[in-house]
Amino acid sequence: MFQGFPEIKEALMSNKMQAAFMVAPMAIALRAQGVPVKIVYLGHRYGSAVVVRSDGPVHRVSDLRGRIIAIPSRFSDERLIVFRALQANGMDAKKDLRMVEMAPPDVAGALAASAIDAFSMGEPYPSQAEMAGFGRVLFHAREYWPDYISCVLVVRQDMIDKRPDAVQTLVDGVARSGLWLDEKERAKRHRLHAADFVGRFYYHQDPKLLRWALTNPIDRVKYEPLSPRRGDFETIVNLMVQTGVLDHAIPFEDFVDTRFAEGAHGMTPWKYEAGDDRAQ
Numbered sequence: 173m174f175q176g177f178p179e180i181k182e183a184l185m186s187n188k189m190q191a192a193f194m195v196a197p198m199a200i201a202l203r204a205q206g207v208p209v210k211i212v213y214l215g216h217r218y219g220s221a222v223v224v225r226s227d228g229p230v231h232r233v234s235d236l237r238g239r240i241i242a243i244p245s246r247f248s249d250e251r252l253i254v255f256r257a258l259q260a261n262g263m264d265a266k267k268d269l270r271m272v273e274m275a276p277p278d279v280a281g282a283l284a285a286s287a288i289d290a291f292s293m294g295e296p297y298p299s300q301a302e303m304a305g306f307g308r309v310l311f312h313a314r315e316y317w318p319d320y321i322s323c324v325l326v327v328r329q330d331m332i333d334k335r336p337d338a339v340q341t342l343v344d345g346v347a348r349s350g351l352w353l354d355e356k357e358r359a360k361r362h363r364l365h366a367a368d369f370v371g372r373f374y375y376h377q378d379p380k381l382l383r384w385a386l387t388n389p390i391d392r393v394k395y396e397p398l399s400p401r402r403g404d405f406e407t408i409v410n411l412m413v414q415t416g417v418l419d420h421a422i423p424f425e426d427f428v429d430t431r432f433a434e435g436a437h438g439m440t441p442w443k444y445e446a447g448d449d450r451a452q
Contacts, residue, residue, distance in 0.1 A: 173374065176275040177245045184209060190331040191342060193323045195294075196405070197412050198247035203427035204418060208329035210429040211400055213343045213436070215323030216350070218314050219385075219393035220250050221298040222257065224290045225283060226308040233261040233310070239289035242274040242282060249322050250292040252411045253313045260316055265415070283307055294322045295393055296377070299385040312392070321404055332429060343432040344439055350395030351441035353386075363387050365446040399433040 174180045177198055183189045185207055193215045202209055222241070224230040230239065236258070243251040255265050265271070274282060279291040280300045290310065291297070301307020313320040325346060327339050352362055363386040371379030386393060402424045412418035444451035 191327045194326055195248040196321050196324045196408055199324050199326045200427050201247045204422050209326045211324045212327050212429050212432045213325040213346055214398040217394040218320055220294045220313040220322050222292045222310045223298045223301050223307045224310045226306055233257050237268045240270045242272050242279050242288045242291040244276050246417055253317055254292050255415050256316045296381050296385040303384055340432050340435050343436050347436040347439040348442045350398050353395045355441045360387055400428050
């Protein structure tokens with residue numbers, strides 16, 4: 173687990189790791205800069221929100237005028253959603269507010285201390301502020317961006333070339349996990365178990381926080397469809413150019429390899445319930 177996206181970027185570039193989940197614009201920017209990586213799958217849809225103080229004066233997007241909002245990186249969808257929301261409300265991001273980059277684990281404390289007026293982040297940080305009582309969701313990303321994407325699965329090109337079987341196995345596993353988390357009437361039960369397991373063994377966080385993020389409401393984060401779609405990424409690229417983090421548009425095929433998502437088509441959810449010895 174990394175505390176910020178710049179560290180993930182450096183680990184990928186130095187080949188200290190060969191695959192990672194990262195925000196989509198950062199993956200696109202890396203490819204535009206010549207870093208040999210490709211997006212092979214999505215991590216999830218939705219799951220990002222703009223949060224303000226629950227006792228503060230911001231009750232609508234227009235109230236953000238003149239205020240400070242934290243984003244995880246200038247290369248993030250969380251930054252782009254702020255631009256979309258401001259544009260929809262007749263505001264200018266450069267003139268009407270100030271964006272500051274902040275490591276995601278720091279934003280809740282900064283909001284509580286009134287060091288910032290708002291933050292735009294992925295889960296579980298919006299849930300953290302809500303549960304603690306000092307934060308309130310101003311809007312979820314999906315309200316201004318249908319089919320919003322945040323994290324994507326990125327793999328180094330040399331791994332794709334040398335071990336396509338391993339990449340396919342990874343994508344298949346992510347696909348089956350997503351279907352398991354979204355499995356109709358079992359979705360809530362599965363998400364509660366996942367929150368408990370991941371909170372204790374991976375994030376070392378109170379599982380209550382992840383339960384909130386995964387079930388309040390149940391579609392706060394979605395895990396299907398996770399196949400990378402051309403239209404979704406063309407929207408991201410165009411926004412990156414408009415907001416100055418990419419100097420020219422790059423073709424979809426330059427930064428996405430769809431064959432692994434195509435190979436995962438038809439996957440079924442893992443057969444697993446809490447207490448089982450193994451997943452099948």
